[in-house]
Amino acid sequence: MSASEWEILRELDALKEAKATIARKISALEAQLKQIQLQNDAASNAFSSSSYSTNGLTQDMIHRYSRHLMLPSFGVQGQANLLKSSILVVGAGGLGAPALLYFAASGVGRLGIVDHDVVELNNMHRQVIHTEAYVGKPKVKSAAAACRSINSTIQVVEHQEALRTSNALEILSKYDIIVDATDNAPTRYMISDCCVVLGKPLVSGAALGLEGQLTVYNYNGGPCYRCLFPTPPPRTACQSCADGGVLGVVPGIIGCLQALEAIKIAASVGEPLSGRMLLLDALSGRIRIVKIRGRSMQCEACGENSTFTQQKFREFDYENFTETPLCVPPVKLNLLPSESRISSKEYSEIILKKEPHVLVDVRPAHQFKIVSLPKSMNIPLSTLEVRLPEVSSALKKEEENSGAVSGSSAQLYVVCRRGNDSQRAVQYLHKMGFTSARDIVGGIESWAHNVDPKFPTY
Amino acid sequence: MDETYRGGLELLCDSKKIHNVNIEQQNGEDKLTMKDLLSWIRTNLIKERPEMFMKGDTVRPGVLVLVNDCDWELSGQLNTSLEEKDVVVFISTLHGG
Numbered sequence: 298m299s300a301s302e303w304e305i306l307r308e309l310d311a312l313k314e315a316k317a318t319i320a321r322k323i324s325a326l327e328a329q330l331k332q333i334q335l336q337n338d339a340a341s342n343a344f345s346s347s348s349y350s351t352n353g354l355t356q357d358m359i360h361r362y363s364r365h366l367m368l369p370s371f372g373v374q375g376q377a378n379l380l381k382s383s384i385l386v387v388g389a390g391g392l393g394a395p396a397l398l399y400f401a402a403s404g405v406g407r408l409g410i411v412d413h414d415v416v417e418l419n420n421m422h423r424q425v426i427h428t429e430a431y432v433g434k435p436k437v438k439s440a441a442a443a444c445r446s447i448n449s450t451i452q453v454v455e456h457q458e459a460l461r462t463s464n465a466l467e468i469l470s471k472y473d474i475i476v477d478a479t480d481n482a483p484t485r486y487m488i489s490d491c492c493v494v495l496g497k498p499l500v501s502g503a504a505l506g507l508e509g510q511l512t513v514y515n516y517n518g519g520p521c522y523r524c525l526f527p528t529p530p531p532r533t534a535c536q537s538c539a540d541g542g543v544l545g546v547v548p549g550i551i552g553c554l555q556a557l558e559a560i561k562i563a564a565s566v567g568e569p570l571s572g573r574m575l576l577l578d579a580l581s582g583r584i585r586i587v588k589i590r591g592r593s594m595q596c597e598a599c600g601e602n603s604t605f606t607q608q609k610f611r612e613f614d615y616e617n618f619t620e621t622p623l624c625v626p627p628v629k630l631n632l633l634p635s636e637s638r639i640s641s642k643e644y645s646e647i648i649l650k651k652e653p654h655v656l657v658d659v660r661p662a663h664q665f666k667i668v669s670l671p672k673s674m675n676i677p678l679s680t681l682e683v684r685l686p687e688v689s690s691a692l693k694k695e696e697e698n699s700g701a702v703s704g705s706s707a708q709l710y711v712v713c714r715r716g717n718d719s720q721r722a723v724q725y726l727h728k729m730g731f732t733s734a735r736d737i738v739g740g741i742e743s744w745a746h747n748v749d750p751k752f753p754t755y
Numbered sequence: 756m757d758e759t760y761r762g763g764l765e766l767l768c769d770s771k772k773i774h775n776v777n778i779e780q781q782n783g784e785d786k787l788t789m790k791d792l793l794s795w796i797r798t799n800l801i802k803e804r805p806e807m808f809m810k811g812d813t814v815r816p817g818v819l820v821l822v823n824d825c826d827w828e829l830s831g832q833l834n835t836s837l838e839e840k841d842v843v844v845f846i847s848t849l850h851g852g
């Protein structure tokens with residue numbers, strides 16, 4: 298990027314920031330002005346506003362939430378309860394985004410947001426609360442600004458930090474209802490345990506691919522997360538949205554349902570989804586609500602003889618328990634000796650020198666279709682075993698085409714997305730007699746970083 | 756009997772989510788239980804990485820088993836007896852968001 302481009306981008310950023318600040322000031326001042334005008338009106342009126350019976354709702358509130366008030370099953374009492382309630386949303390991502398929008402719009406009195414991450418363009422397909430102007434900025438700031446612009450009359454609290462055993466008790470204790478909108482197993486156990494020791498209901502949602510799950514834990518004697526899942530799943534069974542993909546609208550639906558459940562609890566209306574679990578299968582258009590076990594007497598967290606206290610919570614090692622780090626950095630395996638690996642730069646030189654070789658890309662076929670390196674052949678890792686003959690014949694063909702010139706045999710290289718599966722593939726290839734097979738360190742992501750910044754990453 | 760796999764478990768059996776299976780009673784026993792079904796699935800359906808579905812003779816941690824839309828904890832887990840047309844669903848808990 299040239300210096301002048303840089304300068305313009307920086308100025309644009311500064312101007313956008315200033316614009317947002319001004320917009321916030323305008324809406325705050327407008328709200329203030331309206332309030333003063335209303336007070337003046339009330340004062341000039343022969344009737345003082347306190348002479349009307351409104352169940353504690355102001356004229357503004359009655360106007361804003363009128364469609365809630367018109368609902369016989371929700372009504373003034375439901376809205377008054379909601380206005381007095383406080384809800385904490387942990388995670389301002391795909392689940393938290395729609396939930397937060399509805400909480401703000403519906404008038405939750407105090408709305409807390411916890412997140413340590415920044416807004417990323419490749420998450421915006423599902424994190425609909427964030428706008429392009431906030432890319433690279435903290436999600437909490439972005440989400441809080443969106444909530445305030447929808448409803449300037451509620452209190453929005455920003456917790457711009459990762460939830461940990463050291464701060465969770467303090468943060469969660471300030472709210473009536475907790476919404477788990479996070480994306481990993483250790484945090485889910487941590488939030489559930491914290492809700493148990495603090496006695497808070499937990500509205501839990503999850504989504505991946507085209508499926509979603511929803512239930513309410515620790516509500517009115519119902520089960521907690523550990524009652525259902527006393528032992529954490531093996532790490533290999535926990536896929537993330539970054540690795541498995543997710544259709545944006547799926548967490549959107551689950552997040553909306555989380556908002557619904559939390560609003561019901563806050564307003565004290567209806568039957569919360571406790572002791573039951575909603576399962577969404579978006580692809581087939583099926584929603585199933587199943588009956589799940591009640592509170593387990595043997596539960597380590599909430600059972601009869603549980604010794605799980607606030608102190609124990611503070612000392613509990615969730616990363617160790619689930620064998621998963623709380624903040625998930627992509628795993629970097631190191632399975633091969635260095636002579637069996639080459640860097641993406643070295644591989645680019647092999648292409649330039651036209652050295653005879655075959656490049657096998659072991660990513661799943663649908664990822665290969667997104668983008669691939671020139672002349673690579675796609676053999677997904679799971680099919681490598683049965684497609685070994687294709688590797689042999691490709692090598693043979695390459696040797697026939699160029700062997701006469703160089704006199705040397707064709708080399709075999711393996712690539713994947715980040716350089717883990719390619720090592721597994723090379724290990725297998727070595728075992729099967731392709732002893733010179735080598736993998737490209739860091740996969741196509743490294744190619745994009747170190748060889749060609751124009752190469753698309755996903 | 757219908758079986759459904761969700762939350763990625765379908766990937767372990769040829770990406771097929773719904774299986775209609777007919778299991779012959781073994782050793783003259785008259786009742787088929789979940790235990791029998793699991794061992795049948797392990798031999799006949801799971802194509803790859805059985806450890807992603809089972810641990811010992813039961814399902815691995817993080818898999819919910821539902822018999823006719825009801826948690827199998829409520830019907831006796833492995834001892835749940837199964838009948839013609841029962842629907843068994845295996846769900847892997849999700850963590851994403």
Ligand SMILES: [Zn+2]
Nearest residue numbers: 521524596599
């Ligand atoms: Zn419990």
